[in-house]
Amino acid sequence: MTERPDVSADSLNSQNAEIACYCPLGGVMDPLSRRYAMQVICVTGALGPARYGEIEETFGGVSSSTLSTRLDELVEAGYLSREQYAEIPPRVEYDLTEKGDELREKLDPLLEWAEKQETLS
Amino acid sequence: MTERPDVSADSLNSQNAEIACYCPLGGVMDPLSRRYAMQVICVTGALGPARYGEIEETFGGVSSSTLSTRLDELVEAGYLSREQYAEIPPRVEYDLTEKGDELREKLDPLLEWAEKQETLS
DNA sequence: CAGAATCCATTCGGATACTG
DNA sequence: CAGTATCCGAATGGATTCTG
Numbered sequence: 510m511t512e513r514p515d516v517s518a519d520s521l522n523s524q525n526a527e528i529a530c531y532c533p534l535g536g537v538m539d540p541l542s543r544r545y546a547m548q549v550i551c552v553t554g555a556l557g558p559a560r561y562g563e564i565e566e567t568f569g570g571v572s573s574s575t576l577s578t579r580l581d582e583l584v585e586a587g588y589l590s591r592e593q594y595a596e597i598p599p600r601v602e603y604d605l606t607e608k609g610d611e612l613r614e615k616l617d618p619l620l621e622w623a624e625k626q627e628t629l630s
Numbered sequence: 631m632t633e634r635p636d637v638s639a640d641s642l643n644s645q646n647a648e649i650a651c652y653c654p655l656g657g658v659m660d661p662l663s664r665r666y667a668m669q670v671i672c673v674t675g676a677l678g679p680a681r682y683g684e685i686e687e688t689f690g691g692v693s694s695s696t697l698s699t700r701l702d703e704l705v706e707a708g709y710l711s712r713e714q715y716a717e718i719p720p721r722v723e724y725d726l727t728e729k730g731d732e733l734r735e736k737l738d739p740l741l742e743w744a745e746k747q748e749t750l751s
Numbered sequence: 752c753a754g755a756a757t758c759c760a761t762t763c764g765g766a767t768a769c770t771g
Numbered sequence: 772c773a774g775t776a777t778c779c780g781a782a783t784g785g786a787t788t789c790t791g
Contacts, residue, residue, distance in 0.1 A: 532688070532689055534744050536748055536751070548652040578784080580754095598753085599754085611743065615743050619740065624655060682773050683773075691765090693767090695767095720774085
């Protein structure tokens with residue numbers, strides 16, 4: 510099919526070689542392997558600073574507790590920043606951190622592809 | 631930071647516009663939002679036809695039941711094919727389907743980035 | 752508005768043991 | 772080898788209620 514890089518033992522140059530061991534990737538991948546996590550990263554990037562309600566709207570019927578948890582985790586992981594303004598009504602804005610934006614760059618193509626899959630199914 | 635596409639109401643051209651609603655993406659994203667799922671896609675792609683044991687090795691201490699479930703789901707979702715040979719000892723090979731390979735293309739950059747994050751942390 | 756808190760059913764994922 | 776079967780604790784995620 511498309512060309513497939515070989516994973517021969519001596520291709521240890523991490524530039525070209527595929528990863529030989531996926532064990533340590535969990536630290537990064539696990540927080541992303543949760544419901545809505547990747548979508549939250551991308552939607553936050555697309556909206557720029559995004560308010561809670563805006564993010565919530567882009568999903569159909571997510572419970573606030575679930576989304577809240579996800580947001581907390583992504584803030585914790587350093588992908589999102591959370592700015593709270595002492596206004597009335599209160600306002601909270603989430604935004605991508607630099608690290609989060611790097612991640613979003615990798616995620617966007619995936620979500621676009623996912624979108625395409627949905628439409629043609 | 632990096633340029634951020636605007637999501638104005640009239641940019642309905644799905645070529646340039648970001649996705650406005652992430653509701654329907656669950657169908658594609660949910661199976662991927664499970665532990666090891668994305669890694670399994672990529673490692674299978676990297677290995678070419680991959681045997682169960684080979685895949686298992688690339689993860690540290692995954693339980694067989696978990697990996698088995700994940701593999702089944704990805705076969706079910708149409709990303710992996712499963713070929714069983716009536717030999718002794720038995721041999722089973724997993725491989726990416728065409729659809730799975732498309733997905734892998736989107737996933738590889740992500741996993742490479744994840745790997746980099748791990749090393750510099 | 753943006754959630755935190757609580758409760759709860761379901762699911763997930765790991766450990767272990769067993770099989771063709 | 773490549774799983775399946777079973778059990779179980781932990782985590783997930785939803786509904787609902789409440790709050791500053």
